[in-house]
Amino acid sequence: ANIGSFGTTSNSLVANNTRNNSRESRLISPIINTQNKAIVEINFDVSYKAIAQKADSLEIMVSMDCGDSFSTIWKRGGDFLGTTVPSLFRTNPRFDDWKRVKIYANINNSNTAQFIFKNLNKEGNSIYIDNIVIQSLNAEQVTVPQVDWVATPNFLLRNERSIIEENVQGVGVDLAWNFPNAVPNTSSERILYVQYPTQGAQNITLRANNLINQNTVSKPAIQVISGKKLSNINNKPLNIKTLGNNNYLAGHNFFRDNAKAEYFSDFGKYELLHGADIFFAYVELFNSLSEVTFTIWSEQDGKPSQILASQKVNFAEIKRDVIRRQPTRIILNNPIPAPESFFVGIQLNYSPFSNEKVAIYTAETLRNTGWELTNTNIWQRYDKPAVAKTAAVALSHAIFPIVSPEVGIYDKDFANRKVLLYPNPTNNSVKIDYEDIKILSCQIYNYLGQLVKNYDNVPENLAEINLSSLESGLYLIVFETDKGKAVKKLILYN
Secondary structure, X not given: OOOOHHHOOOOOEEEOOOOOOOOEEEEEOOOEEOOOXXXXXXXXXXXXXXXXXXXXXXXEEEEOOOOOOOEEEEEEEHHHOOOOOXXXXXXXXXXXXXXXXXXXXXXXXXXXEEEEEEEEOOOOOOEEEEEEEEEEEOHHHOOOOEOOEEEEOOEEEOOEEEEEEEOOEOOOOEEEEEOOOOEOOEXXXXXXXXXXXXXXXXXXXXXXXXXXXXXXXEEEEEEEEOOXXXXXXXXXXXXXXXXXOOOEOOEOOOOOOOEEEEEEEOOOOEEEEEEEEEOEEEEEOOOOOOEEEEEEEEEEOOEEEEEEEEEEEEHHHHHHHHHOOOOEEEEEEEEEEOOOEEEEEEEOOOOOOOOOEEEEOEEEOOOOOEEEEOOOOOEEEOOOOOOOOOOOOOEEEOEEEEEEEEOOOOOOOHHHHHEEEEOOOEOOEEEEEEOOOOEEEEEEEOOOOOEEEEEOOOOOOOOEEEOOOOOOXXXXXXXXXXXXXXXXXXXXXX
């Protein structure tokens, strides 16, 4: 390709993963003289823009028998291989879309070594490779590995997963992880998902060795609580709402909105509000120190009011999570008492010297819970904008507050408020929208009070009821839920 890494060279290798699914492409090194050497260091630059559900991979293999057999020493694929913000479009990398990778291979004092860079094509995006440097190390060059890692996130609800990635400095060839109370308990991977079913402070132990030196570090790294993530979008499709090129309704735009917020109420009774997950759809940064402000507002007269808590979030953190297609978890240094209703979102800065941007995913919902603060400091709902930006539609942000523990007190109308039927009236079937509850059973009665349909075993994600067998008229639909009873009137016509 006629582009080089970090803008310093003019060419790079590109593996075009646009067709021919499962095809392998291999870049094979010469046979390298490694006589009287113990370890080989491999450096290279890589750029890859992940595409959803397309897990192209890059694997590095070594042979110490002149190419008769190879073993894997490093492998990444899909989101774990990504180095820049995902996209639906295949484009050449920019100067800041590259990542430098350094790995080590134990060659056991073999006389020769040969390496393969293997790309497995899953019809996702092109993989770019540049500046490959392979060098063997003398024993005195093999330093003691400095052991560290990054856990993302490091604050979890029970049964959530964290991404654990090694951050070993120095020569670390072989890794050995130990995760007490987790699944898996052990691993030798450099990056992996780990699930935690047990609450409390969780230790992680990592040993790194290079057959000459080794180092082991063990420390508390994960906090697991029993709580809940609130959601206004449930399983509805997520979208990026744009206002022209590189301008976003739920983010930075040429209207220079000051803030975006999501409204939460009627979600049950909890004691503490810890923070939130925000699923950012896009980020663009030119300064690693750039920040947005995560904010929680009180509610007054149905609008955001006083700031209850705030915390700075670095753009680089957001970019890391956007690359991996995961929400950014923002945990307050000190949790606050959980209000009965509140708003949570971000305050936006506009730098006069750069074009930095973030955008949050939104979903179209029946209940508009998305709000924005205009550049004139007026709070407005997305479905009733004071300044027309897009078609008036009910929207919710992909923002998910984290609360704990559940007190379990619900008023008698809680379930009734949580269930919506649409369309109503209807002529064939009715869709069901509900949140924060679990529907256990459903009964349909006609205007005479006669039971005409009974669902004792309701599917977990009940979304629609077929009414084609019923006559026109007025019906009552009774939902038994884990938070009480919901009774809804429905008009059916032919």
